[in-house]
Amino acid sequence: MSDNSKEIKYPKYSVLMSVYAGEKAEFFDKSIKSILTQTLPTDDFVIVTDGELTDELDRVLEKYCTAYPFIRVIRSKKCGVGMCANKGLAACRHEYIVKMDSDDIAHKDRCELSMKLFAKHPELDMVGAYIDEFDSDTGEHIAYKKTPVTNEEIRQYARRRNPFNNQTLCYRRSMAQRIGGYTDIPRCEDYEFVINMLMAGAIGRNIPKVLVDYRVNEGNYKRRSNWVNTKAFFRVRYSNWRKGYSRFSDFLVPCAFQLFMFIMPSGLTSVLYKRFLRNS
Numbered sequence: 001m002s003d004n005s006k007e008i009k010y011p012k013y014s015v016l017m018s019v020y021a022g023e024k025a026e027f028f029d030k031s032i033k034s035i036l037t038q039t040l041p042t043d044d045f046v047i048v049t050d051g052e053l054t055d056e057l058d059r060v061l062e063k064y065c066t067a068y069p070f071i072r073v074i075r076s077k078k079c080g081v082g083m084c085a086n087k088g089l090a091a092c093r094h095e096y097i098v099k100m101d102s103d104d105i106a107h108k109d110r111c112e113l114s115m116k117l118f119a120k121h122p123e124l125d126m127v128g129a130y131i132d133e134f135d136s137d138t139g140e141h142i143a144y145k146k147t148p149v150t151n152e153e154i155r156q157y158a159r160r161r162n163p164f165n166n167q168t169l170c171y172r173r174s175m176a177q178r179i180g181g182y183t184d185i186p187r188c189e190d191y192e193f194v195i196n197m198l199m200a201g202a203i204g205r206n207i208p209k210v211l212v213d214y215r216v217n218e219g220n221y222k223r224r225s226n227w228v229n230t231k232a233f234f235r236v237r238y239s240n241w242r243k244g245y246s247r248f249s250d251f252l253v254p255c256a257f258q259l260f261m262f263i264m265p266s267g268l269t270s271v272l273y274k275r276f277l278r279n280s
Contacts, residue, residue, distance in 0.1 A: 010115045013170070014044040014092035018084035019102040025056035027103035027136075027215065032064050034105045035098075040112035042098070045071045048088045051078030082182035082189035089181050092173055099169045103136075103215045110211040114170045117205060125202035126171045126194070128164035129211035136217040145214070147206045154204045158195060159246035160237070160254045163204065166190040167212045175202055188232040195240055230262045 015035050019028060035045065045068070047061065065071050074087055089097065096118060098111055114127045133142040147163055148154050154163040169190070179196045182189050198204070234255050241251040 008116055008119050010040055010112070010119055011096050012044070012094045013042055013096040013098050013111065013115055014046060014094040014173075015042050015098045015100055015111075016046050016048075016085065016088040016092055017100045017102055018048040018050050018081060018088065019053065019057060020050040020078070021053050021057065023057060023102050025054070025060050028057055029060050031100065031102050031104055031106075032060070034108075035100055035111075036064070036068060037108060038106070038111045039109050040115055042111065043070050044093045046074065046088045046091050047071065048074045048076055048084040048091075050076060050080065050084045080184055080186065080189075082184050082193075085189075086181040089173065089176055095173050097171055097173050097176065099166065099171075101167050101214075104131075104167050105213040105215075107211045107213070110168070111170075113207055113209070113211065114168075117207060118170070121205065123203055124205055125175045126164065126169065126197060126204040127207065128170070128204070129168040129207040129209055131165045131167055131212045131214040132210045133214045133216050136215040142216055144210060146208070149206045149208050151203050151205060154206065155198055158198055159240070159250040162191040162194055164190075164194055164206065165212070165214070167214050168207075169194075171197065171202075175200065185235060186232050187229045188236040192236050192239070195236075195243075195245055199243065199245055227262065230258055233258045 017031070017035075032047075035042070053061070061073055065073060072091065074091055076084060076087055079087075085099075096115065098114065100106060110129070114129070117127050118124055128147060130147065131145045133145060134140060135142055145165055147165055148157045157163040175197060176193075179193075179200050182193050185192055194204075237246070237251045237255055240246040241248055
């Protein structure tokens, strides 16, 4: 931590991560390491397994659990991202939760800057930041994904899209429990979680800085445009409209665009995504 940060009383935080058998052990290792080398370290790291893992992934877990006793592993039957998050949420010991994906890389100051914002603005319930998307195979930078910064901008933006990069999200445990945590809707559970938090009165803020490197490959583009993802996309935005959070046009416009993405060949989807859908 920097010298001028020593006067700040940082809140303690828990890190919550889930992992499944399809993850690469190399990526999983780098993701865990990026959390363990934070400038503001944690003393509570919860990892939930979504079903049985490969031997390679288990070896990564064994290595880190042996070296860092505060890492706790919750073994779960395969239940999906949302239900894994709920299991981890119940196990976390601190009020502030730092969500972390099992293949992304957190910048060293991610947790310090996030907790610093919570310390300076105790009214906040959710904090996020920008991400740097990079090609998992080549390491090439693809784009920066920027998000609205202020609470007012976040609430407006959320009518059509997730106003937080889920890979950077930190939030209050008590508020998350108040809304019942995550649902089991596939692919869009993070967006639905954010909407439910906002409807419950949560106050959010995004740090206008890249704090996580997000790994992207061709599989990401295929998942974004497959039918399972498209149905979940429609369902969440329809729910937002029915609950009164958004207008009918906020349901119709993004769904029409998602339908267009679904119809297009996956190769063309990746080209459009890289060139037009992110702030490079």
